[in-house]
Amino acid sequence: MSMISRRTLAAVGAGALTLQNAAAQSYPSRPIRWILGFGAGGVGDLIARLVAPRISEGLGGQPLVIENRPSAGGIVAAEAVARAEPDGYTLLLVTTTTATAAAMYRALPFDTIRDFTFVGQLAVFEHVIATAADGPYKNLRGLIAAARERPGRINLGSIGVGSAQHLSVELFKSVAGIEATVVNYRSTPELINAIATGEVQAGFETLAPVMPQLGGRLRGLAIPAPVRFSGLPQVPTTAEEGLPDYVIRSWNGICAPAGLPPGIAERLNRELIRVAAMPDVQNRLRELGVEPMSGPPDALRDLMKAEIARYDGIVAKAGIERL
Template identity: 35%
Template structure:
């Protein structure tokens, strides 16, 4: 019933658009992904555009422009013509954490972009060695409080969502755990498995295999609700109410994108994300699909930015 209502609403939106917007697109649409090919954001982009293209009657071309924490690709998308043929798949790194970390970005996340749709969230998984005495989040907090300054956590580098997830946890739990940065979480795994590292917040798809084959122990996921990818795991919020850490994915156009094109793209994105096959594919990537209005995306990013900025300032976190 909900799917039929959603389909009807989408049809009504499209029917109210002017003829030129209804004829859009007439050529391929470029989706800029500001991260390398084969990474989580890239895989999400290719999955999304395949189904979104079917709903829109369009061909999408994914254009990977990695570098500088995603700011190179984001800047390229911001400076593109506002004609609906260049879009950006932004993330928490480019639109929430980046602005709070960098002294100066080449773009303004609010003034230089037009929000289209909040398209997904990717929670993390809280991992400890199998030799850890902690089997729950509460037990880990108690263990850390009994051993102040003696425990450590790994991250994929300074200023990353991995570090900020741990710092948010430390702030809410009231514990002192030392940061050990690595050049990617994959490089931290051997030390985590051996017990040289006590904690890591990793992405669900990369962390779960280590749990399933018994090399690591999972304590919780970082979303407010349990993840379909790991339904048996509790959330950190079950122990620390309100704790939440997601990589937020948002679809944007350059500033000045017309309301008609925004409506057309938003309807296509929402229709794609409501598709059962799409939900199944994204679940395998550890991504929870989201349908939204442009205004909801703008609010989500604003709230996310405020949360991470508070942690960055309070904890004196830098990207160096």
């Protein structure tokens, strides 16, 4: 390569870096679209609407405008962000569903790792194993013992084929060494009713929508997390019930299109960490059955890679047909 060519390339590179730095310094100068892959009213939507104004405060008051684009696997929302300009004005609420979709679908219109800039994690969602309050099972050990005594006769419920909840049941069967029938429902209210009436002997769901029923129609058998959830200190972990290898937690965070200038990614990450540390945000999240969780961008990227591999293994072992 000639000296002129090298100098030209160096000048072009320096010019691009200067433009990126300038963009980062002036960011944001207009509203930011925050795209969610599910409808309004769910826990993920509530979290986004809780933290969006706080993030906005740290970004000079520029609003984060939430845009709900529900679809199977959150694919429509993720594709919209993957194809957007990497200028920081289009963000994605990335979730566990993004990882399960990568495991469940034979092909996606984007690469879950390469087509995104990972900004940072926002929260983790605890799951819960619940049974009818007036049912025969007082603890998880009792349910497992009954399933071993009557292979295939116990019904376990979840929602959404290929969802984290569904795959958590398949993992539970494997770790507990039991045979059971998995029944998938279209919605959480249907699942809760099936648990309460004994149509299924236990249900597996994220904690937030089940919490209001615990102590009423439902009994919490265990939470598959490393430690007890602070809002339900009376419910043991699955490790305490004899399954130390059974841990399932959902999570979410923020991604942007690949190629986002580092300065913008760093600023957004700082805002996530700042907001996650706010006591009022933490208290409200815990009321929803959610724990605040923040960290560096690499931690979210590593989590996504690990979760895709984990769910891919669950799908393969359970023999679930990919979509």
